[in-house]
Amino acid sequence: MHIVVCIKQVPDTKNVRIDPDTHTLVRQGVESIINPFDMFAIEGALKIKDQNGARVTVVTMGPPQASEALRETLGLGVDDAVLLSDRAFAGSDTWATSTTLSAAIRKMGDVDLILCGKQAVDGDTAQVGPEMAALLDVPYATFVKNIDTRESGFVKVVRQTDEGTEVWRLQLPALMTVIKELGEPRVPSLRHKMRAKKAEVAVWGTAELGLDPNSTGLSGSFTQVVRVFSPQRRGNRIQLEGSIENQVEQLFQHLKKARVPGL
Amino acid sequence: MDYFLTEEQKMIQELTEQIAREKIRPIRAELDESEEFPWEIMRTLAQADLFGLYIPEQYGGMGGGVFDNCLAVEKLGEACIGIATSFAASGLGAYPILLFGSEEMKQKYLPQIASGKRLAAFGLTEPGAGSDVSGIRTVAVKDGDSYVLNGSKQWITNGGESEIYSVLAITDRAKGPRGASFFVVEKGDPGFFFGKKEKKLGIRASATRELIFQDCRIPADRLIAKEGMGFIIAMKTFDKSRPGIAALGVGLAQGALDIAVEYARKRVQFEKPIISFQAIQHKLADMAVKTEAARALVYSVARYMDSEPREVSKVAAMTKVFAGDVAMEVSTNAVQVLGGYGYMKDYPVEKMMRDAKILQIYEGTNEIQRNIIGQELNKEYGRLKESFI
Numbered sequence: 211m212h213i214v215v216c217i218k219q220v221p222d223t224k225n226v227r228i229d230p231d232t233h234t235l236v237r238q239g240v241e242s243i244i245n246p247f248d249m250f251a252i253e254g255a256l257k258i259k260d261q262n263g264a265r266v267t268v269v270t271m272g273p274p275q276a277s278e279a280l281r282e283t284l285g286l287g288v289d290d291a292v293l294l295s296d297r298a299f300a301g302s303d304t305w306a307t308s309t310t311l312s313a314a315i316r317k318m319g320d321v322d323l324i325l326c327g328k329q330a331v332d333g334d335t336a337q338v339g340p341e342m343a344a345l346l347d348v349p350y351a352t353f354v355k356n357i358d359t360r361e362s363g364f365v366k367v368v369r370q371t372d373e374g375t376e377v378w379r380l381q382l383p384a385l386m387t388v389i390k391e392l393g394e395p396r397v398p399s400l401r402h403k404m405r406a407k408k409a410e411v412a413v414w415g416t417a418e419l420g421l422d423p424n425s426t427g428l429s430g431s432f433t434q435v436v437r438v439f440s441p442q443r444r445g446n447r448i449q450l451e452g453s454i455e456n457q458v459e460q461l462f463q464h465l466k467k468a469r470v471p472g473l
Numbered sequence: 474m475d476y477f478l479t480e481e482q483k484m485i486q487e488l489t490e491q492i493a494r495e496k497i498r499p500i501r502a503e504l505d506e507s508e509e510f511p512w513e514i515m516r517t518l519a520q521a522d523l524f525g526l527y528i529p530e531q532y533g534g535m536g537g538g539v540f541d542n543c544l545a546v547e548k549l550g551e552a553c554i555g556i557a558t559s560f561a562a563s564g565l566g567a568y569p570i571l572l573f574g575s576e577e578m579k580q581k582y583l584p585q586i587a588s589g590k591r592l593a594a595f596g597l598t599e600p601g602a603g604s605d606v607s608g609i610r611t612v613a614v615k616d617g618d619s620y621v622l623n624g625s626k627q628w629i630t631n632g633g634e635s636e637i638y639s640v641l642a643i644t645d646r647a648k649g650p651r652g653a654s655f656f657v658v659e660k661g662d663p664g665f666f667f668g669k670k671e672k673k674l675g676i677r678a679s680a681t682r683e684l685i686f687q688d689c690r691i692p693a694d695r696l697i698a699k700e701g702m703g704f705i706i707a708m709k710t711f712d713k714s715r716p717g718i719a720a721l722g723v724g725l726a727q728g729a730l731d732i733a734v735e736y737a738r739k740r741v742q743f744e745k746p747i748i749s750f751q752a753i754q755h756k757l758a759d760m761a762v763k764t765e766a767a768r769a770l771v772y773s774v775a776r777y778m779d780s781e782p783r784e785v786s787k788v789a790a791m792t793k794v795f796a797g798d799v800a801m802e803v804s805t806n807a808v809q810v811l812g813g814y815g816y817m818k819d820y821p822v823e824k825m826m827r828d829a830k831i832l833q834i835y836e837g838t839n840e841i842q843r844n845i846i847g848q849e850l851n852k853e854y855g856r857l858k859e860s861f862i
Binding site for chain 1: 480481484485492495496517520526535
C-alpha cells in the first residue's frame with residue numbers, strides 16, 4: 211500500500227502577529243511548524259505502516275526551505291519526501307494548490323491512500339483535501355478519526371461529525387482529511403533521524419509535473435484575497451500556558467497583582 | 474559550552490531533549506505522586522531507538538558506547554531522574570550479558586533489550602549485602618542441566634517490571650569472592666517471585682522491588698561466562714554504568730539550575746528581581762560552576778572509556794562521586810533560591826532535591842566510590858619509581 215500525506219508549513223500559531231498597516235501575517239522571525247492536523251495524518255499513515263506495512267510518502271508545496279519540514283517527517287519514519295517548488299506556484303489559492311498537489315499524486319501513479327489534515331491552522335479553509343479528491347476523481351471522507359485498511363481494495367473509516375460518528379467504507383484509491391483523534395504524533399527515532407539527515411528530497415516543478423504554469427500559482431487561482439484586517443486589539447492580554455493547576459495558580463497571581471479585592 | 478560532539482551525538486541530545494520536554498516534563502509530578510511505572514515513556518524511548526545506544530549494531534543496537542548513553546540519560550534526567558533511572562537500569566542489567574555473555578546468550582537477549590521490547594534489571598543487593606558484596610546469601614546449585622537458585626535480592630530497580638534479570642548468586646561459598654557467579658533469570662521462570670514495591674523518598678516513578686528465588690530452576694546455559702566470575706562481572710559492569718549515573722546527576726543539576734535562574738530573574742523582593750542580589754547571584758554562580766565541572770568530567774571520562782582503556786575503575790568512580798554530590802548540592806540550593814515556593818510541590822525543585830539523594834547511594838555509595846579511588850591511588854603510586862618529595 212502506498213500512502214501519500216500532504217502537509218503544509220504554517221507559522222507557529224503561538225507567535226502569530228498581523229502587520230497593522232498591510233494586514234498580512236508577519237512571517238519574519240516567526241518559526242514555521244508543520245500544520246498540527248497534518249502531523250496527525252502522518253501519525254495515521256505511520257500507524258498503518260506499523261500494522262500492515264506500507265510505503266509512506268510526504269509531499270508539500272512550498273519554497274526550498276520547506277524541505278526542512280519534509281526532512282523532519284523522514285525522522286518519524288516516513289519513507290520518501292517530495293517538495294513541489296517552482297516560482298510559478300507562488301500566490302496559489304486552494305484551487306491552484308489542489309491542482310499542483312493532485313498533479314504530483316498523478317505523477318506518482320501507484321497511490322492507494324491520500325491523507326491530509328482536516329484544515330491548516332493558518333488559512334482554516336479545509337478545502338484542499340476535498341478539492342484534490344475532486345480533481346483526482348476519487349472518493350473522500352472528511353474529519354476521519356479512525357482508518358481500517360484490513361479489507362483489500364477498500365478502507366473503512368470512522369468520521370466524527372457534530373451529530374455523532376459515521377462509519378464509511380470507501381473504495382481505494384481514496385482521500386481522507388483527519389482529526390486529532392487519529393493519534394498524537396510520535397517522536398522521531400534515532401535511526402530515522404540519521405537517515406533523514408542524508409536523504410535526498412525530490413523537488414518537482416511545473417516541468418516535472420507536466421503542468422501549464424498558467425494553471426498554477428496566482429494565475430491559476432480563482433480567488434484573491436482583497437483585504438485582510440485584524441480585529442481591534444483589546445488592551446493587555448495574557449495567554450496562560452501549562453497544566454490546569456499551573457494556569458490557575460498563574461491566574462491567581464495575576465489577579466492578586468491587579469489587587470482584586472479579597473485576594 | 475561546545476563539547477565538540479559528533480553529528481550523531483547532537484541528534485541523541487536533540488531527540489532526548491524533545492522527549493524530556495514533550496513527554497516527561499508534563500507528567501513528572503503526577504508520576505512522582507502516583508508512583509506509577511512510566512511504561513508509556515519506556516515505549517516512546519524504545520520507539521526512538523534509545524535502549525540500544527550502547528549495544529553493538531550486530532545485536533540490534535546503535536553501536537555507540539558509554540558517552541552516547543550518558544548524553545541520553547543526562548537530557549532525560551534534566552526532566553526526571555526517576556524516569557531516567559528506569560531507562561538506565563535496563564542498561565545496568567544488560568551489561569553483564571554484553572560484556573561477558575556467550576555469543577548465543579548475546580544473540581538471544583541483546584536484540585530484545587536494544588529494541589526496548591523487554592527491559593532488563595540488575596540483581597545484586599541483598600538485605601545483608603550492600604556495600605559489602607561478600608555478604609551475599611543467594612545460592613545457585615548445579616543440578617544436571619540446570620541451576621537451582623534460592624535466596625532474595627533487595628531494592629532491585631525495575632524489579633517486577635523488567636523481564637530479563639542479571640542476578641549474582643554464590644556457587645561455591647568455600648571460594649569466598651571467587652565463588653560468586655552471574656545468571657540470567659527471566660520473569661516467569663519457575664520459583665522466581667517479586668516482593669512488595671518499596672515506598673521511596675525520591676525517584677518514585679521508578680519501581681523498586683524484592684526478587685525472591687524459591688527453588689528457582691533455570692537452564693545451565695543461563696550462567697554468564699564461568700562460575701566464579703561473579704565479582705569481576707559486577708565490577709566491570711559498574712565501571713560501565715557509573716558514568717551513566719553521573720550523567721543523571723549532571724542532568725538533575727542542570728534542571729534545578731534552569732529553574733533557579735529563571736525564578737530568580739522573575740521573583741521580585743525589595744522591589745528588585747532577587748537575581749540582582751549578590752547572595753543569590755553567588756549561589757547561582759556556584760551552582761553553574763559545579764554543574765559545568767561535573768559535565769566536563771563526565772564527558773571526558775565517558776569519551777576516554779569508549780577508547781577501551783584497561784583501567785577505568787578510578788575515573789568511573791570519580792564521575793559518580795562528583796556528579797552525585799553536585800546534584801545534591803545544586804538541587805538543595807535551588808530549593809533555597811526559591812525559598813518557600815521551592816519547598817512546596819508547586820515547583821519541581823523539591824522533587825529534584827528528594828530525587829538527588831539516591832545518586833549518592835545507589836550503584837555503590839559515594840563512600841564506596843571514594844574507597845575505590847583511594848585504593849586505586851595507592852596502587853598507582855605504589856607502582857611509581859619516582860619520588861615527588
